[in-house]
Amino acid sequence: MKVILIDAGNTTIDCRFFQQQTKKIKKGLRVLTNDFLAMTPRDFLDKLAITTPEPVFLAYSSVVPNFNQWLTDLPRWVNVFNIRDSSLINNKDFDFDWERLGSDFLAMFYAREWTNAVLINCGTASTISFISQGKFQGTIITPGVTIGLEALINKAALLTPGAYKWETALFGQNTQVSLGIGCVNGHYEMLKSLATKQMTIKSEIVFTGGNAILFQPGWTQDGFEYQEDLIFAGLIYLSQSALKIANNKIKN
Numbered sequence: 001m002k003v004i005l006i007d008a009g010n011t012t013i014d015c016r017f018f019q020q021q022t023k024k025i026k027k028g029l030r031v032l033t034n035d036f037l038a039m040t041p042r043d044f045l046d047k048l049a050i051t052t053p054e055p056v057f058l059a060y061s062s063v064v065p066n067f068n069q070w071l072t073d074l075p076r077w078v079n080v081f082n083i084r085d086s087s088l089i090n091n092k093d094f095d096f097d098w099e100r101l102g103s104d105f106l107a108m109f110y111a112r113e114w115t116n117a118v119l120i121n122c123g124t125a126s127t128i129s130f131i132s133q134g135k136f137q138g139t140i141i142t143p144g145v146t147i148g149l150e151a152l153i154n155k156a157a158l159l160t161p162g163a164y165k166w167e168t169a170l171f172g173q174n175t176q177v178s179l180g181i182g183c184v185n186g187h188y189e190m191l192k193s194l195a196t197k198q199m200t201i202k203s204e205i206v207f208t209g210g211n212a213i214l215f216q217p218g219w220t221q222d223g224f225e226y227q228e229d230l231i232f233a234g235l236i237y238l239s240q241s242a243l244k245i246a247n248n249k250i251k252n
């Protein structure tokens with residue numbers, strides 16, 4: 001059976017394949033959220049080379065209600081599973097009501113068995129989630145690095161969109177470098193400061209999300225971890241019981 005994992009975020013919808021035998025996550029399709037929603041389910045399945053009815057299990061995490069609606073038009077032979085419905089989400093794992101959290105937080109949290117950790121997801125928003133003694137304590141949400149830059153560029157007549165990046169200089173002597181330091185390096189420093197400010201015991205600090213790669217010099221130098229597919233690891237964990245049931249249905 002084909003297993004598709006989807007992380008539906010506000011900027012991109014990222015679809016991967018999970019190979020049950022090898023337990024490997026393989027690249028599938030990643031497109032801007034608005035472009036994805038403009039696709040028909042048929043186009044989507046064609047793009048994933050699923051052209052005839054066959055057993056498909058699709059597990060997803062979504063913070064985009066229109067995507068949840070879009071899924072309802074998939075053919076019935078696609079077995080769709082929302083990780084929010086997972087019986088593996090345990091109230092005891094949270095210091096608060098997890099129902100009020102976006103699904104991306106749930107997927108990240110269940111990606112591994114954490115003890116003390118800070119998970120930093122750099123997407124449309126940049127979020128910082130705190131785990132202590134295996135329990136999810138809470139999060140911080142800030143505008144993401146890309147939308148922060150875009151907002152400034154849209155409001156400043158002389159600023160133009162460009163490839164603003166991490167800079168090694170302390171300050172810039174042209175607009176490009178000055179903006180890179182302020183918006184990219186500065187964003188990383190803000191995340192690092194919020195993540196470590198109250199830290200009293202050694203914790204894993206893990207970066208993920210489409211924009212995390214912009215901060216590579218920072219997290220490399222500081223010895224923090226980067227796991228590109230953190231959300232997908234959580235999707236696999238949270239959908240394992242539902243996947244087992246789907247596999248058994250095919251066998252019988």
Ligand SMILES: Nc1ncnc2c1ncn2[C@@H]1O[C@H](COP(=O)(O)OP(=O)(O)O)[C@@H](O)[C@H]1O
Binds near residue numbers: 009010032
């Ligand atoms: N195929 C892609 N299309 C668009 N953006 C991409 C793609 N792959 C990586 N990115 C990067 O991912 C960033 C968005 O991060 P992402 O984690 O997808 O956000 P969200 O989860 O909020 O949708 C974009 O700003 C871009 O830098």
Ligand SMILES: CC(C)(COP(=O)(O)O)[C@@H](O)C(=O)NCCC(=O)O
Binds near residue numbers: 011102124127
């Ligand atoms: C914080 C977020 C905007 C992050 O979204 P992302 O950057 O991954 O697209 C998302 O998790 C969200 O919309 N949370 C709120 C969920 C809610 O209040 O129901």
